[in-house]
Amino acid sequence: MIQFDYNRRVTGTLANLSAGGRLPHAILLEGPAGIGKKTAAGLIAQISLCEGEPKPCGVCPHCVKVEKRIHPDVRFYTVPDGKKEFPIELVRQLRQDAYVLPNEGCCKVYILDRAHTMNAAAQNALLKLIEEPPENVRFVLLCENRSRMLPTILSRVVSMELELPSAEQCAEALARLAPEHSETEREAAAAGAGGNIGQALDLLGTAKPSRAAADTRRLQETLLFGDRYQALKVLAAYDKDREGLRQLFTLLREAFAKLSAAHYSHSGADPRLLNRITATQALQVSDIVAQAALRAERNVSIPLLCGCMVEEVKGILT
Numbered sequence: 001m002i003q004f005d006y007n008r009r010v011t012g013t014l015a016n017l018s019a020g021g022r023l024p025h026a027i028l029l030e031g032p033a034g035i036g037k038k039t040a041a042g043l044i045a046q047i048s049l050c051e052g053e054p055k056p057c058g059v060c061p062h063c064v065k066v067e068k069r070i071h072p073d074v075r076f077y078t079v080p081d082g083k084k085e086f087p088i089e090l091v092r093q094l095r096q097d098a099y100v101l102p103n104e105g106c107c108k109v110y111i112l113d114r115a116h117t118m119n120a121a122a123q124n125a126l127l128k129l130i131e132e133p134p135e136n137v138r139f140v141l142l143c144e145n146r147s148r149m150l151p152t153i154l155s156r157v158v159s160m161e162l163e164l165p166s167a168e169q170c171a172e173a174l175a176r177l178a179p180e181h182s183e184t185e186r187e188a189a190a191a192g193a194g195g196n197i198g199q200a201l202d203l204l205g206t207a208k209p210s211r212a213a214a215d216t217r218r219l220q221e222t223l224l225f226g227d228r229y230q231a232l233k234v235l236a237a238y239d240k241d242r243e244g245l246r247q248l249f250t251l252l253r254e255a256f257a258k259l260s261a262a263h264y265s266h267s268g269a270d271p272r273l274l275n276r277i278t279a280t281q282a283l284q285v286s287d288i289v290a291q292a293a294l295r296a297e298r299n300v301s302i303p304l305l306c307g308c309m310v311e312e313v314k315g316i317l318t
């Protein structure tokens with residue numbers, strides 16, 4: 001279950017709207033960086049897709065996939081690396097995608113991170129979509145400052161402002177998220193960040209790269225420039241580590257999705273990578289990897305799963 005107990009006002013409002021079947025199709029979550037907007041968006045995605053009662057049940061296949069960030073009907077869009085604005089091209093790409101039916105859920109949920117960085121043209125493109133949304137689509141806009149949004153957008157969304165947790169709630173969350181640190185370190189970080197859990201985690205330096213994060217770049221390189229054998233060699237380290245493999249695939253999926261977006265933003269990505277793969281191919285690869293992440297959840301043989309994934313990706317790139 002996604003833990004988000006401290007923002008009672010927002011979770012309470014979401015629960016009431018959901019119970020009444022009145023969850024709006026466009027929601028704006030406002031608050032500073034690190035306060036938990038992405039976590040709250042995950043909760044909205046769970047409520048939207050959950051098949052249990054009361055929603056989110058936390059245990060149905062949809063809730064589980066949303067929490068593990070592998071649900072194919074939850075799409076996360078953010079500002080590409082090296083860019084300052086959320087590009088209008090991404091809004092256009094999203095608009096095309098929104099008219100495609102959901103893969104396995106009852107709806108699609110689009111999470112638009114850093115929406116306050118959209119310029120007026122991008123917001124107007126988004127406005128058209130929010131005004132006449134395709135059926136079964138929900139938008140969650142994450143925003144640090146709602147005064148940066150056009151009044152026309154604000155009039156079409158339901159805004160919710162996230163609150164900072166208390167120092168105790170922040171320390172509790174850190175105990176769960178960063179158990180490797182001492183209580184004294186966690187309390188100091190909670191105080192230093194004024195209760196902002198994301199910033200407190202930054203202070204603790206828990207954003208250190210995992211093995212899967214380091215391997216993501218290597219695997220992306222070998223898939224793009226190496227041969228099948230080299231890619232399988234990276235994956236061989238995960239023969240007995242299903243959870244690590246799932247993490248690796250989740251990161252790899254995001255890496256290819258970012259690469260696709262970078263084609264439209266004309267910066268932020270290694271030009272060598274951009275010359276090797278088109279935006280469409282990168283999206284196709286991202287979908288293949290997402291499917292592989294789903295299969296990694298089940299009891300499929302890992303070498304077989306990896307072999308098929310590499311074969312499919314190479315098929316796209318040749």
Ligand SMILES: [Zn+2]
Pocket residue numbers: 049050051052056057058059060061062063064
């Ligand atoms: Zn559920």
